[in-house]
Amino acid sequence: MGPEGEEEDPQGGGIEEPVGRRPDAGPPEQLRALAEPLLERGVPTAQARGRAAELLTRLAIPERLWALPPATFSGGEQQRVNIARGFVTELPLLLLDEPTASLDARNREVLLREQMAAIQRQLGEADEGKSAEIAELEKAIANAHMPKEVDDQARKELRRLQRMPEAAGEYGMVRTYLDWLVDLPWALPEERPIDIAAARRILDEDHFGLEKIKRRIIEYLAVRKLSPDGKAPILCFVGPPGVGKTSLGQSIARAMNRKFVRVSLGGVHDEAEIRGHRRTYIGALPGNIIQAIRKAKTRDCVMMLDEIDKLGSGIQGDPASAMLEVLDPEQNNTFRDNYLAVPFDLSRVVFIATANMLDTVPGPLRDRMEIISLSGYTASEKFQIARRYLVRRQLNANGLKPDQVEIADDALRGIIERYTREAGVRSLEREIGRVLRQAAMRVAEGESGPITIADADLLGILGPPLFEDEVAMRTSIPGVATGLAWTPVGGDILFIEATATPGAGRLILTGQLGDVMKESAQAALSIVKNRAVFYGIDPARFERTDIHVHVPAGATPKDGPSAGVAMFMALVSLMTDRTVRSDTAMTGEISLRGLVLPVGGIKEKIVAAHRAGLRRIMLPARNRKDFEDIPEEVRQQLTFTWLERVDDAVSSALEPAKVAEESSADRETVSPL
Ligand SMILES: Nc1ncnc2c1ncn2[C@@H]1O[C@H](COP(=O)(O)OP(=O)(O)OP(=O)(O)O)[C@@H](O)[C@H]1O
Ligand SMILES: [Mg+2]
Numbered sequence: 001m002g003p004e005g006e007e008e009d010p011q012g013g014g015i016e017e018p019v020g021r022r023p024d025a026g027p028p029e030q031l032r033a034l035a036e037p038l039l040e041r042g043v044p045t046a047q048a049r050g051r052a053a054e055l056l057t058r059l060a061i062p063e064r065l066w067a068l069p070p071a072t073f074s075g076g077e078q079q080r081v082n083i084a085r086g087f088v089t090e091l092p093l094l095l096l097d098e099p100t101a102s103l104d105a106r107n108r109e110v111l112l113r114e115q116m117a118a119i120q121r122q123l124g125e126a127d128e129g130k131s132a133e134i135a136e137l138e139k140a141i142a143n144a145h146m147p148k149e150v151d152d153q154a155r156k157e158l159r160r161l162q163r164m165p166e167a168a169g170e171y172g173m174v175r176t177y178l179d180w181l182v183d184l185p186w187a188l189p190e191e192r193p194i195d196i197a198a199a200r201r202i203l204d205e206d207h208f209g210l211e212k213i214k215r216r217i218i219e220y221l222a223v224r225k226l227s228p229d230g231k232a233p234i235l236c237f238v239g240p241p242g243v244g245k246t247s248l249g250q251s252i253a254r255a256m257n258r259k260f261v262r263v264s265l266g267g268v269h270d271e272a273e274i275r276g277h278r279r280t281y282i283g284a285l286p287g288n289i290i291q292a293i294r295k296a297k298t299r300d301c302v303m304m305l306d307e308i309d310k311l312g313s314g315i316q317g318d319p320a321s322a323m324l325e326v327l328d329p330e331q332n333n334t335f336r337d338n339y340l341a342v343p344f345d346l347s348r349v350v351f352i353a354t355a356n357m358l359d360t361v362p363g364p365l366r367d368r369m370e371i372i373s374l375s376g377y378t379a380s381e382k383f384q385i386a387r388r389y390l391v392r393r394q395l396n397a398n399g400l401k402p403d404q405v406e407i408a409d410d411a412l413r414g415i416i417e418r419y420t421r422e423a424g425v426r427s428l429e430r431e432i433g434r435v436l437r438q439a440a441m442r443v444a445e446g447e448s449g450p451i452t453i454a455d456a457d458l459l460g461i462l463g464p465p466l467f468e469d470e471v472a473m474r475t476s477i478p479g480v481a482t483g484l485a486w487t488p489v490g491g492d493i494l495f496i497e498a499t500a501t502p503g504a505g506r507l508i509l510t511g512q513l514g515d516v517m518k519e520s521a522q523a524a525l526s527i528v529k530n531r532a533v534f535y536g537i538d539p540a541r542f543e544r545t546d547i548h549v550h551v552p553a554g555a556t557p558k559d560g561p562s563a564g565v566a567m568f569m570a571l572v573s574l575m576t577d578r579t580v581r582s583d584t585a586m587t588g589e590i591s592l593r594g595l596v597l598p599v600g601g602i603k604e605k606i607v608a609a610h611r612a613g614l615r616r617i618m619l620p621a622r623n624r625k626d627f628e629d630i631p632e633e634v635r636q637q638l639t640f641t642w643l644e645r646v647d648d649a650v651s652s653a654l655e656p657a658k659v660a661e662e663s664s665a666d667r668e669t670v671s672p673l
Contacts, residue, residue, distance in 0.1 A: 130166050134158065137178055145187035150342045154181045177279060180286060180340065184293060189300040189348055192257050194225040199255035206251040207244055208385045209377070216372055217252060224256075224350075231329040236308065236353040236366075239374030240490035240604075242424020245354040246306065248374075252352060253302035261292040262304045265323070269312030274322040276339035286339040289326055293344070300348040308365065309355035309488075320362045327351055327368050356488040375604050376423025376490045378631050379611060382416050383409075390429045397433065398440045403450055405439040407432065410455040418465035419458070421611060423490025423604070435461050467612075475582040479574035483566030484587040484609055484617075485558070486601030491608030493585055496551055496563060498570040503546025511551035514559025520590065521549050524568035527594050527646060528575060535650065537575045547571070562599035564590035565618065568646050569653060577657060584653045585609040586618040588643055596643040602626035610634045616641065618649050 073079040141154045157174055164171045199221050203214045217235075224232050235252075237245035246262070253260035268274065268288075277284035285291070292303055311319050325331050326346060334343035353369055355361055377385065391407055415435070420427040438461045439451050453461070474480055479498040484491060507525055509518050525547065532539045549567065551558055565588035573580045587605055589597040598620045607630070609617055621642040627635070641652045 133175075134162055137161070137175075137182065140182040141178075144182045144184075146181070147186065147343075150181065150186065153342050154178060157181075173279065177339075180290075180294070181342075184290070184340075184344065185296070185298045186344075187299075189298050191228060192300070194221050194256055196222055196225065202255040203248075203251050206254070207248065208388055209381050210244070210248075210374070213248070213372055213374060217248070217255075220370075221252075221255065232350070233370040234327055234351045234353060234368060236355060236361075236369035236371050237374060238309075238355045238358055238371055240356060240376050240423035240488065242422060242426030242429075243374040243376055243490075244424070245374060246304065249302065249304040249352045249354065252350075256302065256350065258350065259296045259298055259301040260304065261296045261301050262306055263288050263292045264306045265319075266307035266310035267312060268310075268319050271317030271319050271322045272338065274319050274326070276337040278338045279341065284339050286337045287322075289335070289346070290337045290340060290344065293346075293349070299345065300350070302350045302352060305351060305353040307355065308353040309357055309360045311362075320365055324364055324368070327365070376607055377425060378607060378634050379413070379416050380633055381631075382425055382428055383412055385425050386412050386416070386428055386432060390425060390432050391436075394429065394433045394436045398436045400436060400440055400443065404443055405436060405451045405453070407435060407453045408455065411435075411453050411458060414455040414458050415462070417613075418467055419462050421467045423607070431462060475580055478577050478579050479570055481566040481569040481573060481580045482582075482585040482609075482614065483563045484585050484605035485560075485563070486604050491601060491604030491606070493608060493612045493614070494551060494558070494563070494566075496549065496566045496570040498547060498549045498567075498574040500545045500547050500574055502544060505543045506546045508546060508548040509550075510548070511553075512557040513551060514557065516561050517551075517559050517563060520561050520564040521567050523590055523592050524564060524571055526592060527568060527590065528571045531594070531647075532575070535572055535576055541575065547574070560599075561589040561597075562587050562601075564588060565596060565643065565646065565649055569649055572650055573654060576654065579655045581616065581653045581655055583614055584616040584618060585612075585614045586643075586649060586653070588618070588620040588623075588649075590646055594646045596620045596622075596645060596649070598622040603629040606630050606638065607634055610638060615639060616653070618643055618652060 070077060137158055141151065141158065144151075144154075146154060157178055161171065161174045161178065164174070196218065200214070200218055203217060207214070220232070220235060223230070237248060239245060249262075250260050265274075272287065274287045274289060276287035276290060286294075289303075293299065293301070296303070305323070308323070311323065326335060329347060332349075333345045333347040335346045336343050358366060358371065387409070391412075392402070395402055395405065412432075415431050416428060419431050422428070435453055435458070439453060442451055459465075474495050475482060479500075481496045483494045483496050485494045486492075507522060509521050513521070528535070528537070529539065529542055532542070549570065551563070565586045568590055569580050569586060572578075587599055587602075589599055591597060602619065602623050603626065606617055606619075615637070616639045618641040621644045624642060627640075641648065643649050643652075
């Protein structure tokens with residue numbers, strides 16, 4: 001083994017630095033190859049270069065090192081390599097002893113870094129990965145178009161990261177933070193002109209009907225087009241499930257040629273979910289607004305704030321007030337997420353909110369939004385939506401072609417009438433899906449020719465109808481009246497049932513009625529007692545009888561004054577033993593004097609009554625103003641009775657008395673008239 005070490009296997013030493021290494025070079029050669037680039041890079045002056053050359057001669061020491069027999073090193077060949085490396089590492093350290101004026105700041109930093117990396121390598125913390133990572137982050141920061149304040153912050157964090165060993169727990173946190181910063185779309189988005197004609201076409205393409213709503217959307221887009229920087233109102237779609245609120249939002253994004261992202265606010269009761277947690281928390285992340293922005297990758301996205309009515313409020317601060325800040329055009333150009341801790345400009349985001357009901361949307365939030373109500377579809381609208389959109393979509397979803405399976409019109413109507421009862425079209429789409437899956441199975445089994453599903457096939461595919469003429473069945477005995485309710489999922493019909501048992505004039509109320517509803521039951525009973533003689537009821541009967549009023553479904557809490565008329569009719573019907581017409585539904589508040597007072601939600605209630613197959617509606621005369629809102633098609637198929645007083649309801653909807661033997665035994669015990 002000569003000092004040149006030609007005959008040595010250079011790879012045996014395990015020096016891994018790729019810098020200028022020649023595979024055939026002996027170990028001293030390798031060291032020189034390592035030293036030279038360092039010298040070239042770090043030494044600008046002639047004086048320093050001279051010193052460097054002198055230092056280079058010290059490499060004789062490692063040469064001697066290599067001359068020693070391997071047995072000298074207790075740690076084997078690896079130890080020899082490590083010691084040799086130490087000499088090389090020393091080199092730049094020594095260079096730095098030179099008068100520092102000869103090195104500019106940049107070179108000095110490069111040298112120091114080189115050393116740090118070398119030292120870390122020696123300590124076994126070698127991580128070329130880390131420096132590559134830092135270089136990458138630095139580049140990403142430079143390319144992120146951050147505002148000055150954010151850029152400064154990012155660079156500050158990057159410097160912290162450089163100083164940290166990779167194994168430190170905080171390293172990961174700073175790294176994640178920087179990733180968030182560089183990933184956010186800071187750059188100012190370019191203007192996107194809105195093409196109104198195209199927007200109109202897209203809205204029509206995606207949704208059937210909804211003419212008024214589409215017109216409102218087009219107006220909104222037109223205003224935005226004319227003043228892109230103006231403070232546009234925030235649209236809020238309100239309506240029952242499945243009426244197209246979310247999908248209208250998607251259409252708007254398409255019409256504006258923007259990205260669409262959705263933020264679900266349902267069940268959010270912690271302010272931090274919107275605004276993020278401070279970075280001091282373990283596992284902290286930005287809030288869902290910033291998360292959505294990152295997903296959108298652009299600042300001018302359409303952001304749908306879904307279920308804004310389900311925004312809770314808990315002990316952890318008020319999410320609604322964070323939402324207010326997000327939606328406030330005066331403030332949202334400097335929205336501060338707790339995690340980012342730097343302002344982000346949300347002013348170019350187009351916000352659209354959705355809600356099932358407005359009652360639970362906090363007032364200040366509601367004030368900031370422009371409310372657009374969608375109230376649900378009539379049976380024939382549903383039919384059109386199904387034929388034009390849902391069937392095609394479900395065919396696709398189930399891998400079928402339009403020429404393979406067809407659902408006949410009468411079958412579609414059958415699904416709408418007997419298998420769904422909803423304001424929107426979501427269950428309808430699901431049932432169509434079930435029908436088509438069955439057809440897909442038949443096609444897959446090799447059945448040839450186009451398959452047509454007729455109304456008669458539904459029983460076999462979907463089972464017994466879910467909704468049948470419930471109303472006629474339930475109102476076939478005295479003491480039941482059909483009321484109308486407004487709920488967040490659209491209008492609905494509801495039955496008020498009254499029955500009498502021997503007793504002492506008590507009134508029992510069940511079915512989770514709220515206070516207001518209980519009071520209207522009491523008022524209804526008082527009116528019936530008061531006018532007993534007029535209706536042909538023996539007043540003495542009330543003293544011998546307990547009356548029980550129940551409103552199924554008992555598990556759903558109900559409240560509100562609008563069931564007053566129906567309560568009253570159920571009681572009159574019970575006490576006179578005359579049924580209420582089964583084709584009639586009613587709504588209206590009552591006063592103790594027997595006046596019928598106006599109520600809300602008329603449109604939804606009437607559409608629901610129509611959907612349930614009712615044909616006559618009794619409603620407060622003072623609700624005549626709402627008549628306009630009822631869809632034309634529904635209006636034409638229903639008969640309306642306008643009530644001034646409860647007596648109008650009695651004369652319009654109480655059937656004539658039946659012959660006595662029909663009444664059941666138990667009723668006879670309490671009505672021995
Ligand atoms: N007028 C319509 N024309 C065509 N498709 C419609 C129409 N209305 C609703 N749909 C379709 O019905 C489905 C349900 O609509 P969407 O998801 O938008 O309901 P939503 O109002 O957001 O309900 P939720 O309150 O439950 O979120 C969607 O697939 C949508 O495309
Ligand atoms: Mg939705």
